[in-house]
Amino acid sequence: MSDFRNPSQLVRIEAEALLALAARLDGPMAADFDRAVARIFDCGQSRGRVVVTGMGKSGIIAQKVAATLSSTGSPALFMHPAEALHGDLGMIAEGDVVIALSASGETEEILRLLATLQRMGNALISFVCETKSTLAQASDVALDCSVPAEACGLGLAPTASTTAMLALGDALAIAVSLRRGFRVEDFAALHPGGKLGKRLATVRQLMHTGDAVPRVKIETPMTDVIYEMSRKKLGMTTVEQAGKLAGIISDGDLRRLLERDGPEGLRKTAGEVMNPSPQTISAGEMAVRALHTMEEKKITSLIVVDSEKHIEGVLHLHDLWGTELM
16 A cells, blocks of 8 residues: 555654745745745735635635735735636735736636736735746745645645645745734734624623623722622622722622621621722723633632723623633
8 A cells, every 4th residue: 555545644744744845934935934924024014915826726726825814914816817808816915915826827827817917017926836847937935835745645635735825825924914013902803703702802802891881989888889790690799989980899708708707798888898999900901811810819709990090881701701702
């Protein structure tokens, strides 16, 4: 039986292709990669886009590269090269950067686009396995995706080469996002849906606001404090003084008060019972950070305040459990 029928051998061939690519990025291709990053970064600074194109299997990888660029802060789109020859070239505007994927560097549909791209003055970056190909020679930056061997036993089906293209596209997108200073908050803004969106939700999106926030004044009798805590069902209440946060009273504080003072404790005011140093958070913080704070401090609520300590809301541990942050 041929080694090419061994699944582990197939994976090793693709892994060796990635290791060879990594070695080039650390060595002879480093300067070219940096130039490609600079081209895409400068394009974004001037509000241009990245247009990624490729035929067949390379076209499928091109779609993934465009999606990864877009999700990491570099506006990008996929253009089918055959459709481009019949009108879709209108997708490309002056100042856009084009990334063309072709293992051979001789894909007819892509080569027929070169004259138009040169006339429009678009920067061209190519992913090729043949650095002396027509596409590579016509490119402003040609990135070498050559592989020692394809995983296909016949050496025909694009396998290791498309894996290398995919990894190179990911590396390019992440390098540009790092140069751009792309933050987790920026990533969250582009991923509002699904489990990922829930993990990247902000405190503002999940906190209790308005009348759902338990509030008492510093002079409120403890009997009324208990009523407010029971009515709002968050196991705590905020304590205000002059419109700002003064402290917090939790179920635990109430239990310790009654254990210590018995019924006499109910004659006290909120200001006499409250914890004057509650844990707070800003509304713009990521929900996952709020969860980490609660776990570290072993608490169930965080009070959301602005820069002047005005109460904006309350975030409860149960709100976070329901968002699949783990």
